[in-house]
Amino acid sequence: MSKNETMHIAFPHGGSIPASVLKEKDDRKVGPHEAVRVPRSYGEHMVADRFAYEADPAKNKAAATGTKGSADGREEDLKKFAGVLASREEALKAAESDLAVRTEALEKLIADVGAREKAVKAAETTLADREAAVSKSEADLFAREDAAKQAAKSNGNS
Structure with missing residues (x-):
């Protein structure tokens, strides 16, 4: 392939070039940013x-040869990555701390809800007891009214 018919490309994340493109026996795997000569159309x-x-x-x-410039660049990159890390x-520690605080608050809310549910059940039980007492009192009142009417009839007071 002449220079006009070829060009150099590189893959940002590495890649594979088919054997048919390079007219080789096997596909060629290339690393990230590794320049490889390929037909211009491809x-x-x-x-x-x-x-x-x-x-x-x-x-x-x-x-690739590891010149001094690239080593310095790598050291700078490592320092940058160390800072980012x-x-x-x-940020992770702050998030974990925040999570712990929120988890504790949620547990308190859950306990409060449980206490309130118990209070509601107790109030419902008390209400049911009072409704039963009112029903019994009404039944007694109606029975007394009937008894009074019966007594008045038997006394001749209608």
């Missing part, structure tokens, strides 16, 4: 579909 297709981007093979070789750990 490369443009991958770039247009945003599976890959056009890569500069010179930059890729410098990073520390801030996320702090």
Whole structure:
């Protein structure tokens, strides 16, 4: 393949290039940001579909050889990631603390609801007892009224 017919691409998250594209025996697996030379039509297709981007093979070789510049960059990246990790750990601790406070508050609310349910049941029992007493009193009153009417009839007072 001549230079005009080829281009270099790289996959942001790694990828696999079919053997038929590269005219090789097996598919080629490439790592993230690893530049690979492919036919221009295939490369443009991958770039247009945003599976890959056009890569500069010179930059890729410098990073792969581990030059001083890339090591410093890695140390900076590690420091950045350590800072991000520390801030996320702090956020996680704060979230765990908040969760503990909210869990305790929820448990208190659940206990309060239980106490209120017991109070409602006791009030319902008392109400039922009082309704039964009122019904008995009404029955006694009607019985006395009937007895008084019977007594008045038997005395001749109608």
